[in-house]
Amino acid sequence: MSASPVMAQPAPSDQAGAPVVLTARGLGRDFHGFTAVSNVDLDVRHAQIHALIGPNGAGKTTVFNLLTKFLQPTRGQIELLGTDITRMKPEAVARMGLVRSFQISAVFPNLTVLENVRVALQRPDNLATQFWLPMGVLDRLNDHADSFIDRLGLAEYRDTRAGDLSYGRKRVLEIATTLALDPKVLLLDEPMAGMGQEDVQMVAAIIRDVARERAVLMVEHNLSVVADICDHVTVLQRGEILAQGDYDTVAADPRVRTAYMGTED
Amino acid sequence: MAHPTSGPAAGPQIREIRSAGTIRMAIPLVALAAALIAPFWFYPIFVMKFLCFALFAAAFNLLLGYTGLLSFGHAAFFGGGAYFTAHVVKIWGLTPELGLIVGTLGAAALGLVIGAIALRRSGIYFTMITLALAQMFYFFCLQAPFTHGEDGLQLGPRGHLFGVIDLGQAMNLYYFVLAVVLIGMFVIWRFVNSPFGMILRSIRDNEQRAISLGYSVQAYKLGAFVMSAALSGLAGGLKALVFQLATLTDVAWQMSGEVVLMTLIGGIGTQAGPVVGSGVFIALQNNLATSDFPVTIIMGVVFMVCVLVFRRGIVGNSLPRASGGRLG
Numbered sequence A: 001m002s003a004s005p006v007m008a009q010p011a012p013s014d015q016a017g018a019p020v021v022l023t024a025r026g027l028g029r030d031f032h033g034f035t036a037v038s039n040v041d042l043d044v045r046h047a048q049i050h051a052l053i054g055p056n057g058a059g060k061t062t063v064f065n066l067l068t069k070f071l072q073p074t075r076g077q078i079e080l081l082g083t084d085i086t087r088m089k090p091e092a093v094a095r096m097g098l099v100r101s102f103q104i105s106a107v108f109p110n111l112t113v114l115e116n117v118r119v120a121l122q123r124p125d126n127l128a129t130q131f132w133l134p135m136g137v138l139d140r141l142n143d144h145a146d147s148f149i150d151r152l153g154l155a156e157y158r159d160t161r162a163g164d165l166s167y168g169r170k171r172v173l174e175i176a177t178t179l180a181l182d183p184k185v186l187l188l189d190e191p192m193a194g195m196g197q198e199d200v201q202m203v204a205a206i207i208r209d210v211a212r213e214r215a216v217l218m219v220e221h222n223l224s225v226v227a228d229i230c231d232h233v234t235v236l237q238r239g240e241i242l243a244q245g246d247y248d249t250v251a252a253d254p255r256v257r258t259a260y261m262g263t264e265d
Numbered sequence B: 001m002a003h004p005t006s007g008p009a010a011g012p013q014i015r016e017i018r019s020a021g022t023i024r025m026a027i028p029l030v031a032l033a034a035a036l037i038a039p040f041w042f043y044p045i046f047v048m049k050f051l052c053f054a055l056f057a058a059a060f061n062l063l064l065g066y067t068g069l070l071s072f073g074h075a076a077f078f079g080g081g082a083y084f085t086a087h088v089v090k091i092w093g094l095t096p097e098l099g100l101i102v103g104t105l106g107a108a109a110l111g112l113v114i115g116a117i118a119l120r121r122s123g124i125y126f127t128m129i130t131l132a133l134a135q136m137f138y139f140f141c142l143q144a145p146f147t148h149g150e151d152g153l154q155l156g157p158r159g160h161l162f163g164v165i166d167l168g169q170a171m172n173l174y175y176f177v178l179a180v181v182l183i184g185m186f187v188i189w190r191f192v193n194s195p196f197g198m199i200l201r202s203i204r205d206n207e208q209r210a211i212s213l214g215y216s217v218q219a220y221k222l223g224a225f226v227m228s229a230a231l232s233g234l235a236g237g238l239k240a241l242v243f244q245l246a247t248l249t250d251v252a253w254q255m256s257g258e259v260v261l262m263t264l265i266g267g268i269g270t271q272a273g274p275v276v277g278s279g280v281f282i283a284l285q286n287n288l289a290t291s292d293f294p295v296t297i298i299m300g301v302v303f304m305v306c307v308l309v310f311r312r313g314i315v316g317n318s319l320p321r322a323s324g325g326r327l328g
């Protein structure tokens, strides 16, 4: 992949291997004079799971909002699959294949589980703008939607209103909906928060599975999951990158131990 | 004492579901039958007024109930439709059905402009901008010569439908109005129960999530806004044909308030809610018009009772949670 002039500088912890699909350089965002994110360089690679960790308020969700263009960066550039997306709209970025989940579970509460997943499929399958057709035409998407519902163990809740699901099930549904879009780059903000142990194992396995053909960037507080499935870890503290590398390197870094784990044993 | 049962081994729950389904099927048929014979029981003009407002409230509910947008400027579309229809019927000599088409398209165009501006903001700001723009349209109507200001635009004889059927005949007029309202209701029903309607519901439920799935939510909202404006214009045009009059009352902000009340009283996000709400509203208005008591106060009290007692409106509360009043 040829680097554009904007992205000429490689990230400090550049590692050889899979191609970079999502790049940020000098990313920063201020809120009324308060710097929430500053000088963040990231390289997210195809077929790798990249963890973004850090204490509460470090700016992880803000980085996600910047990368997906839900927030406009104050400084810096973002490049997705060779295209500069720094000035693009969030829905356009999503259509290019960068799809996110939300820290606070984001489902459509008044739609059923099946309808939730189908909403994701409607746009790519060109069944979103027809206001003259009956709803029944959406049944064409059922088989495809069911494959995601089954894969995430939601089959028995297929016709349940999403708002009536338990918190953990809502998170699982959100992942099913996100995967239904077949994103090229998947951004997951604490996907396993609030899930039971069984679901954590299931979702970890699914993430590892889907990451074989796409890039995953995830915020995760569960460090054993991070150690288990993540290829690369970036530690954020007070909006700045504190350390990058594989899990063992990062975990051994004394600054990380002080900042993130709160101890210096 | 043994009760004979209707079906063999049909459990009480199954029978309940079946009868609920039958009732849901039966209600529209009963309503249709009632509408067909209503002019023999009530003043046709009263029933037609109700029909016009039922369509107006249903068009408004398309936006509030199914898209989650509260407009406080719908009088512009209702009144605009009334003026456009009345003008082309009176001055251009168009037939009533063509007049309605012009009223509908005119209101749609107005909706496109107002919607495109107001949708730049959300929440209460959106509502305030719709009110402000509708007020601008009101003052335009107040000043423009074609509206005849305070006198209103008065229509002559009602004319002939397709140049053939004399709408001067009360019954002809009534069934024409009923047919137009039923068509309008069908369009709304199809619209909210379409692939597009599903995306609108998802936007109503969680706009950020819809964006993250790649939907240009502004375009979808604008589509719903224009459709709602167009059908409000149809209702307004119909009202002008029925009363042979388009006036400033139709474009005044009170009209925007009334349609909000009707829809909330009946229950938002249901098909029947706006119809029931406008029925209650028109009946109250008619009965109170002859009393000395200020109508607005009674309406206010009725509204408060409805909102406090039936939180999801009359219709929303009488349906099980899954099948209606989904906005609760």
Ligand SMILES: Nc1ncnc2c1ncn2[C@@H]1O[C@H](COP(=O)(O)OP(=O)(O)OP(=O)(O)O)[C@@H](O)[C@H]1O
Binding pocket: A031, A036, A054, A055, A056, A057, A058, A059, A060, A061, A062, A063, A103
């Ligand atoms: N829209 C906003 N306006 C003002 N300040 C904000 C906004 N969004 C985030 N912040 C601030 O930016 C900082 C980083 O917040 P952020 O949500 O990105 O942290 P986080 O790392 O995701 O934390 P957590 O682990 O709790 O989710 C916080 O101090 C937060 O208060």
Ligand SMILES: [Mg+2]
Binding pocket: A060, A061, A062, A103
């Ligand atoms: Mg966060």
